[in-house]
Amino acid sequence: MAVFLQLLLLFGSTVEAFYIPGWSIRSYADNEQIPLLVNKVYSDNTQLQFAYFDLPFVCPPTGQRRYGGLLSGQNIPLNIGEVLRGDRISASDIDITMGHNNECSYLCTRQISRKELKIARDMVRDGYVVEWIVDNLPGATSFVTVDKTRKYYAAGFKLGFTDTSSGRPRYYLNNHHTIVLRYRKAAGRAGEQGKKVIVGFEVYSKSIGLDNKRLESGCPLSLHDVDQNFQLYLAPNHTDAKDPERYAHSSYQPNAADEVIDENDGAMLSIPYTYSVYFQEDDTIDWSRRWDLYFVNQEEGSKIHWLAIINSLIICGLLTGIVLMIFAKTIRSDIRGYKDAAAEEGKARLKRRARKAVVAAGSSISAGSVGPGIGNATPTTSEKMHASSVGVGTGGGLLDQEAGSVEMSALDADILTSEDEAIEDVTGWKLLHGDVFRKPKFGSLLAPLVGSGMQLLFMSFSLVLLSAVGVLNPSYRGGFISFGVGLFVFAGLFSGYFSARVYRTFDGLNWRRNMFVTAVLFPGLLFSAVFVLNLFVWAQASSTAIPFGTLIAILMLWLCIQMPLVYVGSWYGYVRIGAWVHPTKTTAVPRQIPRQAWYIRDIRSVLLAGLIPFAVIFIELLFVFQSLWQDKSGYYYVFGYLAVVSVILVLTIAEVTVVTIYIRLCSENYNWWWQSFIVGGSSAIWVFLYCIWFYFAKLHITGFVSSLLFFSHSFIACCVYALLTGTVGFLSTYTFMRRIYGAIKAD
Structure with missing residues (x-):
């Protein structure tokens, strides 16, 4: 245990020094143009994202040639991970030149109708945040800690804000953006040539109303003394449906609910957009550490992460002690007694x-x-x-x-x-040597599930490992999802191999049929669920929707690459390797199973056994949920802690499943094949219940589609988790069975 703790501390320190390495250094010379890319808008209160240039109230691209031959509005090629996470990156018209400060530049004036105005008001009300990108850094809002000792970034900046001081909410749009780029001298030969690297990208948005004085260029006369913010408001064309002239000469104004507005009356609202650019030299930040500011505010949670690890180690240690006691005392003494009884019987x-x-x-x-x-x-x-x-x-x-x-x-x-x-x-369990390896009912379904579980297990642990050592990080945009898709497709080999061996162990005859079921069952259900959800998102014109071309590409990866790999793995596992050989022979007539105690009946044992692995991960699960659902502008980066907790989780699931099945064997119940798989994945039930609690207690998601996406994605994630952990429970229990019954046969 001491050696394990030392390795744990070493691994944690390595991850902390590694967690966000640089991806590729880009240096800029003076007077060189720097492209500003616009991506999307997103909100913590909804699951729907939108491409920035798809918004009807922002400046449309002009198509002018920008840096590197890009045209404004031209889409940047994206990897599959970026597309699946809803990114839609395009070049903008904002002009940024290295070393040139720009106090104010006019961008455009956008005319919007009442219908487009309503969209803008709704998005400001939902708290949407804008993501711009410069040199692969997302534009950030700068904050300072309470004690003013540290500065940190929150990715994105507000689209607008809501004022409720007058009793009725008023919505204001931020139409001026101050861009601050922090830079330092480049290292090596590039620095000797006077080139610089960008180490920070900050955006400060401001709302400037139409009544403020403006220059002929369209810029405000003063950016500091703003008399009025830009309110998203057009005077209604009717005040009351029953009597439009009733309040024409009165100071009373009806409530918004009483207003009847004709969205096609031709009224338009003009929105002027301007921006400023400033460069600030900052030698305190290294280029390789420029992402640190996005995580300074999250470093306070490191103590909680260690608390989660200690909690997990305590639970796992207790279970390990129980398992060792079962092996060292109970089972060993049972085997010794069985040997003595067999010897006495032979003498008699x-x-x-x-x-x-x-x-x-x-x-x-x-x-x-x-x-x-x-x-x-x-x-x-x-x-x-x-x-x-x-x-x-x-x-x-x-x-x-x-x-x-x-x-x-x-x-x-x-x-x-x-x-x-x-x-x-x-x-007890010694009486079951002739029944314990009796093939289960619906074994032709259990084998593909175990194969899919091994596929997910390989993918998940590879992703966590690559992220922990720093290969996958936020600077590699979309890399986590892209690698996940690639690893899942490649792991079809493992899926076919383990499914075929389990299938042949269950005396299966048609291995090609089993291969087809393995290749189609889980990926097919997953693809179908994603496609159906995509229809709802398509209807909202959200960038969260997966484009049709990407769906076709995913379908081709599945049918043209993964299925052949599953075939190869199945052929090798079934034909070349064959079935696992059981240590004992199965009798022709099965034993009668006696009545089971209340605490080991199926539903109760599943719920009780699943609670222990959930207790191992629930603290770390809170951080994962906050990153995924509550704070989409942040990045989950503590994969070192997650890797340690994942290893402890696997050990805990294996031990819980072994103990649970051993108790069933002692009650002379030999039906353990399906039970081991279900008990191993039973903590997914508690995780899904935790998702429901998190939705009502922590989130403020509104709208049917957003709620549907949350619960659907949560359910899919829990099914993936159940397959993965169920496979761990199944294989660990089978290993346990071969061990104890093999010891009896060895006598």
Whole structure:
């Protein structure tokens, strides 16, 4: 345990020094243009994202040539991970030149109708945040800690804000953006040539109303003294549906609910957009550490992460002690007792065989002396000696023979009684050696599930490992999802191999059919669920929707790459390797299973067993949920802690499943194949219940589609988790079974 803790500390320190390395350095010379890319808008209150240039109230691209031959509005090529996470990156018209400060530049004036105004108001009300990108850094809002000792970034900047001071909410749009780029001298030869690297990208947005004085260029006369913010408001064309002229000459204004507005009346609202650019030299930030500011505010949670690890280690340590006690004392003593009983039974059988041989010999001699006894003939001396040695009298004839037979019967009864007592010592799991490896019902379904679980297990642990060592990080945008898709497709080899071996172990005959089910069952259900959800998102015109071309690409990856890999793995596992050989033979007639105790019945044992692995991960699960659902502008980066917790989770699931199945075996219940898989994945039930609690207690998601996306994605994630952990429970239990019943056979 001490060695394990030392390795744990070493791994944690390595991850902390590694967690966000640089991806590729880009240096800029003075007067060189720097492209500003616009991406999307997103909100913590909804699951729907939108491409920035798809918004009807922002400046549309002009198509002018920008840096590197890009045209404004031109889409940047994206990897599959960026597309799946909703990114839609395009070049903008904002002009940024290295080293040139720009106090104000006019961008455009956008005319919007009442319908487009309503969209803008709704998005400001929902708290949407804008993401711009410069040199692969997302534009950030700068904050300072309460003690003013540290500065940190929150990715993105507000689209607008809501003012409720007057009682009724008023919505304001931020139409001026101040861009601050922090830079330092580049290292090496590029620095000697006077080039610089960008180490920070900050955006400060401001709302400037139409009543503020403006220059001929369209810029405000003063950016510091703003008299009025830009309100998203157009005077209604009607005040009351029943009497439009009722309040025409009155100071009273009706509520918004009473207003009847014609969205096609032709009224337009003009929105002027301007921006400023400033460069600030900052030698305190290294280029390789420029992402640190995005995580400074999250470093306070490191103590909680260690608390989660300590909590997990305590639970896992207790379970390990229980398992070791079962192995070292209970099972070992049971096996020793079984061996002793078997030895006594063997001795009793030898004695009984020897005694029967003696009785048979005595009976033949007695039968030969019956005639002389009746005829008063006198036996010879040798006959007397032999008769006395077997306990048969020489002068009694038939009476002496009957006495000897009675004596032999009593002796045989004593032998049988001792044998029965030895057999009575063999109870519990030892009685099931002829039934424990009996193939389960619906084994043709269990085999593909185990194969899919191994596929997910390989993908998940590879992703966590690559993220922990820093290969996958936020600077590689979309890399986590892209690698996940690639690893999942490649892991079709493992899926086919393990599914085929389990299938053949269950005496399956049609391995090609099993291969097809393995390749289609889980990926097919997953693809179908994503496609159906995509229809709802398509209807909202959200960038969260997966484009049709990407769906076709994913379909081709599945059918043209993964399925052949599953075929290869299945052929190798079924034909070349074959089934696992059980240590004991299965009897023809199954045993009758006695009535089970209440705490080991299916539903109760599943819920109780699943609670322990959930207790191992629920603290770290909170950070994951906050990153995914509550704070989409942040990045989950503590993969080192997650890797340690994942290893502890796997050990805990294996131990919980082994203990649960061992208790069932002691109750003479040999139906463990499906039970081990279900118990291993049972903590997914608690995780889904935790998702429901998190939705109502922590989130403020509104709208049917957003709620549907949350619960659907949560359910899919829990199914993936159940497959993964269920496979861990199944394989660990099978290993346990081979170990204990193999020890019995070895005797």
